[in-house]
Amino acid sequence: MRSQSGTAAPERTDDPKEHNQTIRPRDLLTKEDHLEIFKLLFLARYFDVRLIKEKKRGRLRGTLYSSHNQEAVLVGCLYGLRPDDWISPIHRDMPAFFLKDIKFKWDDPARMGMSIEELCAQVWGKAGSPGRARDNWSHIGSKSKHIIHSTSMLSGTIPAAAGVVYADRLNGGDVIAMTLNGEGSTAQGIFHEAINFAAVHKLPVVTIIENNHWAYGTPTHMEYSQEDFARRADGYGIMGLVADGQDVLDVYDKVMMAVNHSRAGNGPSIVECKTFRAYGHGDHDDDRAAKYRPEAEILKGRERDPIGVYRQYLLEKGYISPEDAKLYIAENKGAGEVGNEDFPPEVVAYLSKGIDYALTCPVPEAEEGGMWVFKEGGR
Amino acid sequence: MxxxxxxxxxxxxxxxxxxxxxxxxxxxxxxxxxxxxxxxxxxxxxxxxxxxxxxxxxxxxxxxxxxxxxxxxxxxxxxxxxxxxxxxxxxxxxxxxxxxxxxxxxxxxxxxxxxxxxxxxxxxxxxxxxxxxxxxxxxxxxxxxxxxxxxxxxxxxxxxxxxxxxxxxxxxxxxxxxxxxxxxxxxxxxxxxxxxLPDEDYTVPFGKAAIRKAGKDITLVSYGQNVYHCIQAADELEKLGVSAEVIDIRTLVPLDEETIFNSVAKTNRVIVVNEAPMTCGFAGEIVSRISTKAFDLLDAPPVRITRLDTPVPWVKPLELFVLPSVEKIVQAALKTVKY
Known part of the structure; x- marks a missing residue:
């Protein structure tokens, strides 16, 4: 960890040995796990590039906040969670809705994650959306699947996450709540207020900071003055870790250390995943982003594509053969440069199934706009 | 314990x-x-x-x-x-x-x-x-x-x-x-x-106003502590020969329009009193509903008595200056019944 302050740097908190973990979480993953994670990276990427294309063709309303190049954060954060753990994704985390509890059961209707059909119905603004398309894109969730519904007010779900696990602890449970946040939202007062509350009560709230170094059009040096968000954790007396957000296994290691730590009753934790935003803030911003962001930075960021980083690891470990490694190459390509042939066929089929469902789904009746303001009939 | x-x-x-x-x-x-x-x-x-x-x-x-x-x-x-x-x-x-x-x-x-x-x-x-x-x-x-x-x-x-x-x-x-x-x-x-208070487990329903004092010449609609200002004003008005009905709405959302309209149907005159600032305050909402849904019942323009559009100042004379008072209600009522 680097420190910009004049005082002595705090003890490293990102070294697994600091937490008496001689075995890293990744060491417990099987070959099947690794191949599943690899496929999930493709699935997250495919979801993004397919929607970018649909959006460009004018088939979708609203704004697409691309998660391109940030897939390792999403997959690494969600892969090791228990099905009954709670999450709260934000606008750039659309794949998180189906990545929750997807491991080896993509098509299981009972899984505690959103089905690809439900998610596509939401994106297309159809009645099959879990929120019946009342709010747009990522502003959905599911009480039964333990996904907290976000608003546009960033960091705004961290107090809800704390409340959810407070209630769970009162009931004798041991779930954790993971909130996903951009680094820009850490400037909000509610970020501090909620984590402070969680720390006081040692609540298992795992706060992920997806640091892609741009808050819409504002670079990091205008957003905060620390080099690493992990040091914020020191202020609350909680665990803070930094992960390489382009390396899915590093994300997995740090996140699972934090999850295990928090679940065990040691209080909340913060994991900062340093990553790179491939495009604009939203698709409406792509053209301007190409101007306000230095070209050298974009080129450098694209060099470390999370799919490519992981492919190299799998090759070195012998989990995939050199022949397998050449089959599907989606990495280091822009959304407009990839085709279906760059992705495993089961990935293409999975999303296509969701889109087919969304296209056949009706738009909600207009009168629904006036419904569900109040619940009738008491609590 | x-x-x-x-x-x-x-x-x-x-x-x-x-x-x-x-x-x-x-x-x-x-x-x-x-x-x-x-x-x-x-x-x-x-x-x-x-x-x-x-x-x-x-x-x-x-x-x-x-x-x-x-x-x-x-x-x-x-x-x-x-x-x-x-x-x-x-x-x-x-x-x-x-x-x-x-x-x-x-x-x-x-x-x-x-x-x-x-x-x-x-x-x-x-x-x-x-x-x-x-x-x-x-x-x-x-x-x-x-x-x-x-x-x-x-x-x-x-x-x-x-x-x-x-x-x-x-x-x-x-x-x-x-x-x-x-x-x-x-x-x-x-x-x-x-x-x-009742001994048994009781509740008070939302959306049901209470008539705190019955009257026939003018309706005073309020909530919170201004209800007591209205009751006191009604007592003083009574001495002056004006019979005021005082309605305590109790819940703003939902609002019991029926009780208000029934009263206005009887009195044809209404003053709404609350201690929030006037502009976009709830008194305006009540007056608006009466004006749009019960316009024919009115014999005089509905009146709002609210805090001035100011913050609430600290020392007493200043505070009372900006807030509704019994005197302000009585004066407005006398003017409205003569309209």
């Missing part, structure tokens, strides 16, 4: 507004094992005004939580608890401080049922001491209820009597929707309004 608990009460004893609130909380905490109370200083201290005195001793620190000074987190975490099956009473130490939790209330809490197409409902009651006339100055005197009446998804209530304070709070805690409750701190310990 229950030494500090002054409930259940003795039969036949008059109780003040604050005791009535306290009884509601004790009873609902006892009836609903999934209820949580949280707020600043509500546990060890028993609340800045003592509304929650004895509650933590009775129900434990896990269900009666002393929160860090963060209204946003008090509300926001309550939303999460509700999402996971709890009913929450969230106390604002003063209702003025509710602005620090504004986003969590209007964007997170109020809209939850709507944006989930009914999957989620949020049984959270945000309650706190409100109102002026006590020298509380700018930040301990507010009536900011119109902010929340203008945020769909919230119910807004304001009790003026001990029996309503208890009955409305119990209804709020069973309602299933987020409720903002304006408690009038100047009424908390007023002995002259103390009442004998």
């Amino acid at each position: 229950s030494a500090t608990v002054d409930v259940p009460a003795q039969v036949g004893v008059k109780k003040n507004y604050l005791t009535a609130l306290k009884e509601a909380l004790f009873e609902e905490m006892s009836l609903n094992p999934h209820m949580i109370c949280q707020g600043e200083d509500i546990g060890i201290l028993g609340g800045a005004f003592g509304v929650t005195e004895g509650l933590q001793a009775q129900y434990g620190a896990q269900r009666v939580i002393d929160m860090p000074i963060s209204e946003a987190c008090i509300v926001g975490s309550a939303v999460g608890m509700a999402l996971n099956g709890k009913t929450v009473m969230a106390e604002m130490q003063f209702i003025d401080f509710i602005s620090c939790g504004f986003d969590q209330i209007v964007n997170m809490m109020a809209t939850y049922h709507y944006r989930t197409a009914g999957e989620v409902n949020i049984p959270v009651v945000v309650r706190g001491p409100a109102g002026a006339y006590g020298g509380g100055a700018l930040y301990h005197s507010q009536m900011n209820e119109s902010w929340f009446c203008n945020s769909p998804g919230l119910k807004v209530i304001c009790a003026s009597t001990p029996s309503d304070a208890k009955g409305l709070l119990k209804t709020a805690l069973r309602d299933g929707n987020p409720v903002i409750s304006y408690e009038i701190k100047e009424l908390y310990r007023r002995n002259d309004i103390a009442e004998v």
Whole structure:
């Protein structure tokens, strides 16, 4: 960890040995796990590039906040969670809705994650959306699947996450709540207020900071003055870790250390995943982003594509053969440069199934706009 | 353990507004094992005004939580608890401080049922001491209820009597929707309004106004402590030969239009009194509904008597200058009946 302050740097908190973990979480993953994670990276990427294309063709309303190049954060954060753990994704985390509890059961209707059909119905603004398309894109969730519904007010779900696990602890449970946040939202007062509350009560709230170094059009040096968000954790007396957000296994290691730590009753934790935003803030911003962001930075960021980083690891470990490694190459390509042939066929089929469902789904009746303001009939 | 608990009460004893609130909380905490109370200083201290005195001793620190000074987190975490099956009473130490939790209330809490197409409902009651006339100055005197009446998804209530304070709070805690409750701190310990409360478990329904004094010449519509100003004004008007009917709406959202319209049908004249600023205040909403839905009933222009469009100043002459008063109501009534 680097420190910009004049005082002595705090003890490293990102070294697994600091937490008496001689075995890293990744060491417990099987070959099947690794191949599943690899496929999930493709699935997250495919979801993004397919929607970018649909959006460009004018088939979708609203704004697409691309998660391109940030897939390792999403997959690494969600892969090791228990099905009954709670999450709260934000606008750039659309794949998180189906990545929750997807491991080896993509098509299981009972899984505690959103089905690809439900998610596509939401994106297309159809009645099959879990929120019946009342709010747009990522502003959905599911009480039964333990996904907290976000608003546009960033960091705004961290107090809800704390409340959810407070209630769970009162009931004798041991779930954790993971909130996903951009680094820009850490400037909000509610970020501090909620984590402070969680720390006081040692609540298992795992706060992920997806640091892609741009808050819409504002670079990091205008957003905060620390080099690493992990040091914020020191202020609350909680665990803070930094992960390489382009390396899915590093994300997995740090996140699972934090999850295990928090679940065990040691209080909340913060994991900062340093990553790179491939495009604009939203698709409406792509053209301007190409101007306000230095070209050298974009080129450098694209060099470390999370799919490519992981492919190299799998090759070195012998989990995939050199022949397998050449089959599907989606990495280091822009959304407009990839085709279906760059992705495993089961990935293409999975999303296509969701889109087919969304296209056949009706738009909600207009009168629904006036419904569900109040619940009738008491609590 | 229950030494500090002054409930259940003795039969036949008059109780003040604050005791009535306290009884509601004790009873609902006892009836609903999934209820949580949280707020600043509500546990060890028993609340800045003592509304929650004895509650933590009775129900434990896990269900009666002393929160860090963060209204946003008090509300926001309550939303999460509700999402996971709890009913929450969230106390604002003063209702003025509710602005620090504004986003969590209007964007997170109020809209939850709507944006989930009914999957989620949020049984959270945000309650706190409100109102002026006590020298509380700018930040301990507010009536900011119109902010929340203008945020769909919230119910807004304001009790003026001990029996309503208890009955409305119990209804709020069973309602299933987020409720903002304006408690009038100047009424908390007023002995002259103390009442004998029903022995049985009772509630006061939302959306049902109370006629505090019957009359036939003019209708005075109000809520909170201005109800007493209206009653006093009606008494003075009576001496001057004018019969005023006083309606206490009790709940703003939902609003009992029927009782108001029935009264105006009888009197054909109406004055609405509240202590919030006039512009975009709830008095304007009531006048608007009368004007649009019951225009033919009116023989005179409806009148609003509200706080001036100013903050609430500190020292007494200034404070009283900007607020509604018995005198202002009487003068306006005399003018309106002669219109």
